[in-house]
Amino acid sequence: TRDRPRPSLHEMAMWSDVELLTNEDTNTVRIGSVSREENGSGLYQVDTLVKISTANEVQADPCLSSSSGSNWSIVVADKTVILFDQSYQTILLLLHFETDVDAIDVCLEGQFLVVCERNGNLHLIYVPHKRILLTRVWMFFLLIYIHKTFYRVACGCLIYHCMRFNQTYLRFTWGLLCVFLRSQDALSLWDLHFLVMIHCWPDLAIHDFELTTECVSASLVAYVSIGLFFPCSSSSSRGEPISSVVVRCFTEALPENRLSRLLHKHMFEEAEKFAITFELDLELVYKVKLDFVLEQLASASVGGYGQDVWSELVDEAKTNLMKITVISHSNLKWVDEHYVVEYCLKAPWPTFETAEKMLNHAATRYSSLQIQEALARLATFCSLHGPENFNGIAWIEFLNSSDNLGDILTHLREGDMKGAQLLWLRYEGQITAELDERKLEAVLSAIPEDLPSQDLCPWFRTVFVPFVRRVLPTGQKILARWLEQRARNLELTEKGAWPQNGLDLAPHLCLHNCNLPEEVENLKSLVSNLRQLLDLHRKYNCRLSLSVFEKGSVRSVAFLMLDKVPAPELIAATVESSILPYAEEHEIPFDELLLQYIKDLLERCSSQTTTLFTEWEAKAVAVLDCMTDTDLMVDAVLEIMQKAVVPWSNVVEKLVQQYLEMDGPKQELLKESYRLMEIRKLLRGYGIRNFNLSNSTQIMTLIRYILKQDLPMSLEDSLTLAEAYKLPTSQINYLYLIQLIGQGKSEECMTVLKNLSSAEAECVIERLTSWARLQLQDKDHISDEHKKHQMVIAQVIVEALKYLHIIQKHDAFKSMACENNLIMFKAIAHLQEDFDVFFTPSNYEDPNIRKQIQEHHITAYENTHGRRSSKGKATTTPVVANDPDGKTKTISTEAGLRRLGRQLQRTEQELWSDLALRALGVGKVDKALKILSELYEHHYNTSTGKVLFTAAKTLCQMLEADVPMVLPDDMDLPAVIHDLACQAITVCHSDLLLDCLELCKCTRIAMDVYHQCQLSDTYGFIAKAEKDPYSQWSFQDVFNEDCIVLDPVSVLPVQYEITNCLLPISLDTKLYPLDCSCLSHCSFEDGSNYLQPLLGPLSNMLQMLQECSQLELALRVLVNSYGSCLQHVTSNVMDIKLSVQVWLQHINYCYYICLNDLRKTTTLSLNAVAVALLNKVFNWRVVDCDLAIGLCTLLSKAEVFKILWKVIDNTWQNYDKILVVARIGANLCCLYNEADEQEKFFSVITDAEWGIKLGKLEISIQPVFRQRPEMKSSLIPDLVKNRKITPDIILQYCSTFGLDRDGVINQYITTLLLLQEDEEGIHQEEMQPLCHEDALERVLQIIPMLHSTSELTDSLCAAMFKLSPYNYERIEVVLKIIQAADENVTSFSVSQAMGLLQHLKSFKRVSPASDVENTYLLENNLLPNPLSNSRLPFHLLMQTKHYWKIISPELSEETFPTLLLISKLMKVNLDKLYMSAANHVFEKKMKPLLLEQRKKGQGHGYNKETFKVAKTMMKYIHCIQSPEWAAATAHKITQELPPGYEKTQSLRFCLALGDAWLKDPNLEEAARARGETFLSKLKLQFQRSATENTLITSQLNSPEHLKLTGLPARLIVALYEHSSVEQHYRDTGGQTYPDIHAVVKEIATINNVDLLKIRNMMLEKWICKTGPAVAKDIGNYECVSSIEEDPDLMRVVYMLQSCPMDDAVRLLNPILSAETWPLSTSGPRLTFCHRTRALLCLVRLADAATLETQLQIPTAKIQYYLKCYVFVSQLEALNIPYTVQSFLSSPKEGLVKGLWKNHSHEPQAVRLVADLCLEYQVYDPQLWNSLLQKLLGFNLVRGHAPTSSVPLSPDQQATLYRTFVLLLKCPFLLNLDLIGIANRFAQFNLPAFALGTLLLIPCANKKAQQIQGFLSVCNPVAVLEQVEELMNTGELAGVPSQVRETVLAFINENGQHQKLLKTKHFKHLEQLIVSSYQFPFNLLFSQDDADSLAREYMKHREHQRGKTLTKGSTSRSSLKVSEAGPSLFLDTVENKTERNLGFDDINIQYKF
16 A cells, blocks of 8 residues: 555645634524423524635535544545634645545544545554555554544535434434434534444433524534534535535623624614614714714715715714714713714715814813814815815825924925925924924935926925024035035026026025034025036136036136137137136236146147047137236247147248247247157058047057067067157067067068167067967867967077077076977977877977877887888888878988887986987987087086087097098088087086086197188088187187198098097096096006106107197197106006005006106107297287296296387387287296386386387377387477376376476476467368367366466466456456466456356347447457357456446346346446336236236235246345335335235235334434334325225225224224125025125234224124114014024124134123123113023034033024024013023913003013914914904004005014914914904015905805905006015915916906016916916917917927927918917817927917
8 A cells, every 4th residue: 555646735635725714604593492391582693613615616516524522623525525623723735536435533632534435445643744654454443532522514405403312312313414412412424325423422411403494405403512613514505516615603692792793794773672672882883883974974075975865974974973862861971072073073974064063062061172183283284285175085194193303204295296285384383393304315215307497496495494593503514515516406496497496595594603504505506606607608608517616626617618609710809808807816827827728728629530620729729818927928839839740830830840949948849749749640651640548548549550560670669659659678579579480480580589688688589488388288289280380480480589599698598498499399399290199298308298109109110110120221211201292301310219218218318418429429420410519508407517528539540540430521620629528518527527628628639729720522521610709708819829730631530649648548448436447647556657658649749740840739739748758657656665565667657758758759740839839929929828827937038028118129119019928028027026127117117008008099109119218208298288188188198208397387387388379360271179178177277286376376467367358258258277286366356257257158148238348448459259159258357447337238037036146246336136027027017917917906905926036136125235215115016006016915025024114223313213203194095095904805895894994893884784794695505705704804904903892892782682773662572583583683693603602602692691791890781682682692513512511401402492582582571580590480371461461551561472372372262253353453453554655564564474374374264254364464465465365265265255356456566576576485375376377267267368468477477377277368469479489389389298398489471360260270279289390380360
């Protein structure tokens, strides 16, 4: 059974739709007595719990069963089993089985479920996990039920009823089932077919049971002591299968429950009867019925019933309410007041009249505050929606809503601004208590984005913003942030009115306090920006967006104005009309502004790929022409040159040429710009005309493009471009090389690399190497083209790395890395070329891949070798490898052997070594050398050294034996052998080092011998290697012996025999460590003599060399051989005795004989060779000193000196050779200690050196050569006359030969000066004369050597004044010589003359030569000099008699510094110079500048240029030493200045000079008296001027203020009372106002007044209202509640804002508690009004924390306390004594009623009562009605019934306006006499307010009647005018718009349109006409009015269609509309629209 499929726990069964319906259907039934002994009837309740249904069609009734336990219940339907909890609230399990379920049970408290199917399956299910644990198949089963509770079955349609009898059991048959109730009260159920008990209930005591039926369902009911559950099945109709099964609960019910059920089923009549029958609560029935009526009323309010229905419902409600009252009275109970009130409040009455009536009904019978509040809210609801739009549900929601702010948010979100304003107006008090920052944010966020600003601004300005500032000061940041964002958004949402609409909205919160939050500051900044935007539009016709304006600056705005100029020709006019005034307004330097614009224009236009402005260059030039500053104009030209498009246009070219022709310091920059133009021309050659080269990336992109063109000059042009832009050239060369490689140009690549510098080549090759690695790494591409490309890459990189290796040979680390790369790339290239194997670098580094390739080619070699072996000769077609080029290449034997060697695990080095030695063995020298070269290159180690040494020695032996060899052509084999030896010594082991050294020496000699042999083809190798360039550079080997060539056949074998004799140990001999094979270090051996074989070949070699005059070689062979032999013997015989013991005696003797013979031969040959060779050396063209000295040491001393003097004597004027020979002699004398002989040689050396030195100057020393020293002076004349001679040479000459220095120097100077004088005349010599600097330098160098210079000085002083006074250079030379002579000159001061000369050299003359100068030239016989046009006369300035005549014409600001230095140097009176300079600057610069500024209107403020000029003048005046002169000069200049800033500053400067004058301690009394008088007058003049200038600068220079300049205290008071202070607050920010604080502070400082005293006086005047102006009205003023209501308080706040907050608090805080004015001793007595005014100022000035600390009041209550202060002050004005504390604790309703009772005749008291009622919510309709009537009556009495001829005063208008606002706030609008109030307003000639009052009447008919009558008698235009003038505050919550709409509707309906024609109200009438489609056709409109009406109609239609109306003007074509009516007009307009014709084609005319 385990393999059988088990039923699914989650599969949907047939009866799977289970619906829990607890208490869904509850009913009560009455069943008869269950026993015959019992009478009466009972109530039972049936509750439906579960409904089970199926989605499929049911063919037959289901088989149902059920059971339950303590915590579970089961229902079985056919195959479905459902397990519930006991209460049928949760489905625990839902199962569907394969067949019907016959039995089921639950055990272990619901943990396990047992199910028996009809097919015999028995299932055990674990309920918590919903898992079937066990399934078995049984043929029969027995059910054991545990904890049985009840069993329920439902089927059939009949009712069976059985009563309990006294029988043992009761049997009840039911189909196939039988029910037994035994006497033991046990109920059981049996299956009659099988006679099996299905279920039993032994644990339940069953009294009786009943089978009952309802409708078509039958049920078995078992009555238990508790309520039982049973299943019930039902079908949709009789006779059809059951479609659902329900489970119901059946319990016994009480009468109260039955009553509840009747009431629940709305069976009110039955319920009333039932309640009377059972004596239940009848009032409950009426209340439930009222509740039902309440629900019906709600439905009626929604609109589901007609008027009759809801009228009946209202009557029913009234009736039941009366019944409740009757029942209460009949039972002597109090009426349920609360219920009645609540019912009237919560009933959704269907009409406004009903609601009002019911609320008034409740109010008349029961006194309830709730009813009063409901009436107030009903009035609000009526005003909000109108009586005609009343809705009961909405009314109840509104009434029950305590969230007034939430209601406001709802209206705001819906766009109902008027409704939100109304709610805010009427519930402002409640909003005050609950408003916080979060709710403020909610209010702001609820305002729709599309709400027009014109609807929002008035309310914000008048209501919302002041409210937030007053109630929630901390919310100002949030509000400011919102206002700023909203104002910004208006630019998009209301663009047409921008930025005026932003200005209307944003400034409402622009505060003027100190320490404003950042958000408020941002808002103020925005307002300022908006005002500037508006000014730009209005003044300069420049419209900008806010973002552009904010991102920019003042300069950028000017730039935008210039950008909008359409043509260059209009630039000048625009600059004159807009830019210049704008720059002056914002104080921007005009020329700098234009220059910056030119830069910006060029930057923007030149950075674009296509020029946005077609004439931007011309535009820039046009702007440049408007500039005036020359320097800035040059800068602009440079900018244009740099940014202009190449080739330059004619405009730019002409401009550049114009400025290039000018002289200036920036010519180099102009030239540089030309160079950049050349670059651009270069780019044009590649088709690049406009390219932005702003960064290196773009430049490199351009360079890549140029290289890609592959032109001959591409690389050069690219490098030129890189050099111009300072870019590295390595990148360019790298890119070019890659390009060449791609083209297969290998040779060109190496050419490029070799042309680079070493560092750059190194960088490029390294980058190429990295690139090549990446390229060769590509394995994916295997095409032939790709292979060719890779071969080119490998070949180029190999050659490049070879070159790199040469470069890096001195850097071991880099060289090693390069060598590794070279090895790799060589291998790769070799494999590519020879074997068609394309290795990647990674493959090359992989040994496995290399091994595979090696094995492959070893196989190829073996195949080749096998073929050769079989045939006995080489095959004609060898094995080849495929080549990418299609060629075939033979595999070489060596390559195969190498690979074979690797296969045999032999290293490549070993294999190559063997190959090399084997090749030598068979005479293949070329192959051997190639292998050895590879070995040395790739295996640089000791093994290689050994192989190289062996190879070199083998070659020596082969040459000795004349063995045939195979040599390459033109090989220098001796040199190659020597190179092998040299290579061996570099890498050999230390044990082989001495042998290699000996081999190197011998092979070098052999190589040199071979190089001296004759050229012949018979020996086999004839080419001689060129001399090593390194050796030529490193060693001084200048001697080259002339000799006879040798015969190589004769000498080479002999020389190599000598070489082999010097290396006697054979190669096969085993050597031990430290053993050597060379002769000099080998040991003696028995029976051998190593010296003997050497003697023969050595003798033969010496003979052949001497015969051919090869003396140098002979000397080398001799010395080398003898040295080796001597070392051999001495190294073995270090000690005779020891040697005898080691070696035999005869061995020592033999060696001694051989060595002695060799010594004799060597000595004889050495002397002869040395003499002959020394003569050769001396006779050579250049004497080799080292060689000569060495040879001399081989000869005797006498013989050497004889040879030397002979050479010196025989040499004629060859001083170089004489010098060398003499030095050799001197050195030898030092060796020989021959002092006398050495002196002779030294003398010759000195003469020879001077001979060489003077010879270079073309002076011969031969006449005095080797003569006595005194004879040397005869050469002096020749020396000084020579122009090439220098003082140093002369002094050295004198010093060397001991001549008289002074005489020579004098002679030299005299000659030099004479030569200089001859320069002016005709030059007889061809040589150019010395310049002044050279002559001076020579003389100055030699003068210090003179012992006496007096004679020289005298002559120079006399000659100087004969020179031209303009020849500064000649004069300077003479002066410097005199100065250097250091002699006392009496005629003039040399230092003064030198200083004057230096100043004159830097000075450029500006005036022509004067007559004084011409006279001087004539008197001194001097010719006119053209230099006089630019130079001042030196001699005349030295003679100060004519000093001022020369200096005065040159005086200017630029020349003053130099002239000042000259004047100081010449010690003239400097005061005169400073005075002249100051007057010059004033006349030439200051006056013209001031005149120009006055013309431009800039004369009253700081000006940069003026300040600069004034500073220069002040500097000059300060330098005047005489204080009186300085003051007089400054005062004289001041008197000529016009009034303004400059004059004030000049007077200040004069005051400082006057003070300095009086501070002079040496001042005389008369002068002091003059100074004091001067200073006193000057002070008064300064104070008036400074005060006046301050007023002018701040634009406060009104005539009244200027009159007070002499009275500073009164002026300060007048300034603080200036109207701008009040406007500062009224205007809400944004506008610019004068800074009164700064002005007052400056005036106080100027006039030295006590500002603190004045401030205290003004505080008393403004807070306490003292002073003459207000003294007469002191008792009549009212205490204000806001600063904005009193200008004096505004002035207090404004004045105290200038001081720190703590100081302001310190001043105002004492006023709150003092009895008298605390800031003075005689102040007035303080009242609460004074304290309130001070508190208002204090709240505005201080922050919340400071207020809380100082006032001891919580921050949240400060505003409340402020209100209390206002109320207490008003009570005090009524003589009612209250303090703040007593007011806080008093009952407000009693206070109000007391005030009304005692003071209702006083207007002030009435207003106070109104304020208290609103503040503390006092609800008394009668009081409010009387209150409003009183307020209006007071104004009527006071105003004496104003008429049209006597208008209302502003105060009366304000009072009546406040009364109307109070009317709107009144909670009892429904109970007020609104008609009477309207009549009152009409009496005051305020028809707009009267009509607004009538609009508040709740009754629609009455309201329409009153309005119609009112409008018929009043002037509608006057009403509309008052709406615009008096009701536009935004506080009246939609009333103004209602009044306007009412008046316009009346006009339209009555045909009074003519009254509004030509008025501003006609546009509103147009909108009304269009929206209502009521066109007046009986009136003739003007053309404009008709056009306007047509446009309004089209706008309306387009708006209805959701389209946008196209803007356009109206044409003059007319459309006539007759009396036929509006259809023609409407149809015509609509047809025009449909035909897409605009209003341009429509014109409307109306006629009668």
